[in-house]
Amino acid sequence: MTASPPPRRHRAAVTIVAAVAVLLLIALGVWQLERRQWKLALIAQTERQLALPPVAAPGPDRWPTIGKGDAYxxxxxxxxxxxxxxxxxxxxxxxxxxxxxxxxxxxxxxxxxxxxxxxxxxxxxxxxxxxxxxxxxxxxxxxxxxxxxxxxxxxxxxxxxxxxxxxxxxxxxxxxxxxxxxxxxSQPTQGWPRGGLTVVRFPNNHLLYAFTWFGLAALIAFMTWRARR
Structure with missing residues (x-):
């Protein structure tokens, strides 16, 4: 005896849940792409900062405006x-x-x-x-x-x-x-304390994360399509 297919209302609910999940995962993927652009801009800005000649350490008149753009x-x-x-x-x-x-x-x-x-x-x-x-x-x-x-x-x-x-x-x-x-x-020294050890490194895995979210969205969409068939 063959099992009867699930009620139409049940299939519609599963489809809606899957669609919401796919849209959420796509949104997360797009967000990671935006984060990647922000990270690349931050890296470029930091590299420009590091190449500049030294200026006087900012005094009290500049302290209220010190922010991320001044780092490094x-x-x-x-x-x-x-x-x-x-x-x-x-x-x-x-x-x-x-x-x-x-x-x-x-x-x-x-x-x-x-x-x-x-x-x-x-x-x-x-x-x-x-x-x-x-x-x-x-x-x-x-x-x-x-x-x-x-x-x-x-x-x-x-x-x-x-x-x-x-x-x-x-x-x-x-x-x-x-x-x-x-x-x-930043002056390297031979004795202790040892200066010049600042590490300027920004992890940039956002593209991998974006592909992960997009891949999960595609997988859920495919599995939902197969289930409905």
Missing amino acids: RPVIAAGRYRRDADTYVQAVTDLGGGFWVVTPLATDAGFTLLVNRGFVPQELRGRVATPAGPQRVVGLLRLAEPRGAFLRHNDPAADRWYSRDVAAIAARRGLGVTAPYFVDA
Whole structure:
């Protein structure tokens, strides 16, 4: 005895659900293509930024307008490092696990600037000297990282840091008027801390994601067509 076909109402409901799923997947694919265009523009902008000559580190008059368009801009600052005020931020680099050494620079322009002087291995935490006397820092402007790291939140009270949260570090160290960004020292160094390790890399898998969503949409459409036949 042959099974009777499902009621027409049931077939119509399945078709509607499948159509909604296909449209949603196509929308996700289009969104990934738009994200790809945005990512390519960001990469091109960053490459242009890196090729520019250094400019003076932005002062208080520019701070309200600092944004993503300023990231990785080469800057230069002069001043003196504040002694005994280093902050060690956990880091993983090509040299292994360790810490970024972030030191406040009292600039000649009258404000404090946090400088990531470079990387040190685990065993050198708290054991690197802070340069004395006038300093000239050349590096890349970086935006603050207030959200901590994945599943790890900064603990200022315990002086435990997983990201370079400028405002929190400035408050913890009592730095006063501090720039809302920090600078990655770009001069390569032989000793510790090791500078010049900034990695400028933007994952760009959006085309693969788009093909995945479009492929799923095509698969659902085909399976629905076959089921209806």
